[in-house]
Amino acid sequence: MAHIPDGVLATPILIGGAVVSVIAVSIAVRRLQPEQIPQAAVMASAFFVASLISVPVGVSSVHLILNGLMGLVLGWAAVPAILVALLLQTIFFGYGGVLVLGVNAMNIALPAILCAMLFRGPLQRAGQRGSFVIGALSGALAVAMTGLLVCTALALSGNAFVPAAKVLFATFVPLALVEAMVTGATISFLKRVSPELLFVRESAHGTL
Amino acid sequence: MARFSALLLVVVLGVSSPATQAHLLKVFAFAEGNRIDGTTYFVGGIPAAGAGVEVMSEDGRLLTTLVPNSAGEFSYEAKSQTDHVIVANTGDGHVARWTVPASELTGRHTDSADQDALNMLSPVTASAATEPSNGELAILVEQSVARQIRPLREQLIAYEDRIRLRDIIGGVGYILGLFGLAIWWRQRHRSDS
Numbered sequence: 001m002a003h004i005p006d007g008v009l010a011t012p013i014l015i016g017g018a019v020v021s022v023i024a025v026s027i028a029v030r031r032l033q034p035e036q037i038p039q040a041a042v043m044a045s046a047f048f049v050a051s052l053i054s055v056p057v058g059v060s061s062v063h064l065i066l067n068g069l070m071g072l073v074l075g076w077a078a079v080p081a082i083l084v085a086l087l088l089q090t091i092f093f094g095y096g097g098v099l100v101l102g103v104n105a106m107n108i109a110l111p112a113i114l115c116a117m118l119f120r121g122p123l124q125r126a127g128q129r130g131s132f133v134i135g136a137l138s139g140a141l142a143v144a145m146t147g148l149l150v151c152t153a154l155a156l157s158g159n160a161f162v163p164a165a166k167v168l169f170a171t172f173v174p175l176a177l178v179e180a181m182v183t184g185a186t187i188s189f190l191k192r193v194s195p196e197l198l199f200v201r202e203s204a205h206g207t208l
Numbered sequence: 209m210a211r212f213s214a215l216l217l218v219v220v221l222g223v224s225s226p227a228t229q230a231h232l233l234k235v236f237a238f239a240e241g242n243r244i245d246g247t248t249y250f251v252g253g254i255p256a257a258g259a260g261v262e263v264m265s266e267d268g269r270l271l272t273t274l275v276p277n278s279a280g281e282f283s284y285e286a287k288s289q290t291d292h293v294i295v296a297n298t299g300d301g302h303v304a305r306w307t308v309p310a311s312e313l314t315g316r317h318t319d320s321a322d323q324d325a326l327n328m329l330s331p332v333t334a335s336a337a338t339e340p341s342n343g344e345l346a347i348l349v350e351q352s353v354a355r356q357i358r359p360l361r362e363q364l365i366a367y368e369d370r371i372r373l374r375d376i377i378g379g380v381g382y383i384l385g386l387f388g389l390a391i392w393w394r395q396r397h398r399s400d401s
Contacts (some may be wrong), residue, residue, distance in 0.1 A: 058300060060298045092371075
C-alpha cells in the first residue's frame, strides 16, 4: 500500500520520486522553524508507530497513515518528519525499501503539504465544530491522494492500473473514513486545549 | 507536548501487545519431494488469501499462477529440478518473494507411490517386499526429514517476523535523537550569526 517494497517500481519512477522528495525536503528545511522541531519529532514518532497497528481489509491490510494530520499540524515540516519515519520503518520493520524511499516519501508527503496549503488558513479561523470538519476533510483527502499516487506509481511501472486501483479503492475507502475521524478528533482536541501547538508562530505559517 | 507524549506512550504500549498485526506481506514455501507447499500471509499471521501467487523459473519465466486458499496456502508440483522463485502480490504494492532452491527438490513426485514405498519399509513387509534401492531410500529419507523440520522452519520464520518492543523503542529513540540533533544544529547556527 503506502509502503511499496523494493523491486516493484521501474527505475525512472524511482529516480523521479527521489528527485521530488529531495526538492521537497530542501524547501522544508529552509522553512523549518526551530520551535517546530520537537513537534515534528513527536509527529514522526506517531507516524512511525501507527504503521504497526494494521487491520486486514479485503485482500490487503491497512494502517493509519496520519499524513493529513501531519500536514495540518506541521506544514512543510511534515516532509522531513515523514522521510525520517519512513527510513526508520524500513530499517526496523522492513516496510518499503531503501531504493523506493523517495517514491514512498513523495506519495505520503505531497498530500500532507497540499492539506497544509488548503486547510491551515481556514483552520486558524474555524470554531470547534469547524475544526473537526476541516481535520476530517484533511485526513480523508490526504489518504485518498496517497492512494491515487500509489496507483499511479504502480501503473507507470507496468502494473495493471485497474486491478491495483480496485484493491486500493476497496481498502482506502474504509481507511479514509477512519483517518477522517482520527484526524478530525485530534485537530479539534488540539484546537480546544492548546491551539498554540497548531500555530507555533503565525507568521511562519502564513506564507504557505 | 506532555499530552502528545502520553498519547504516544499509550500507542506504544498498545502495539507491543501480541494482538497487533504488522503490515508486511510475506511468503514462504518448502519442497517435499517435488511438491512445493507454501503459505502467504501478512506478518502477524493473517493469511493473504486474496493474493496472487506466481511461480517462476530461475530465469524469470512464468510457470504458473496460483490462487491460495482461505488459509493463504498453495501448492505446486515442480516439473523440473531447478530453482523456483515464488512471488506473492496483492496488486496494491504488497509484493513478497521466496526462492525454493533446486537442492530442496528431489526430482520425484510426492504422491501415493511414496506412501507405498514407506509401507514397504515397515518391518512387517520389509522382508517380503523388494528392498528399495539406495537412491530411492535417500529420497525417502530426504522427504521425511523435510516433512519433520518444516514446523521448525515455520517457527523460525515466525520468530524472525515478530516486531519487538526494542525495535519500536529504538526507532522512536532514533527519531528523537535526529530531531534533537537538528535543534542543536539550529542553535549553533543562531549563536554564530
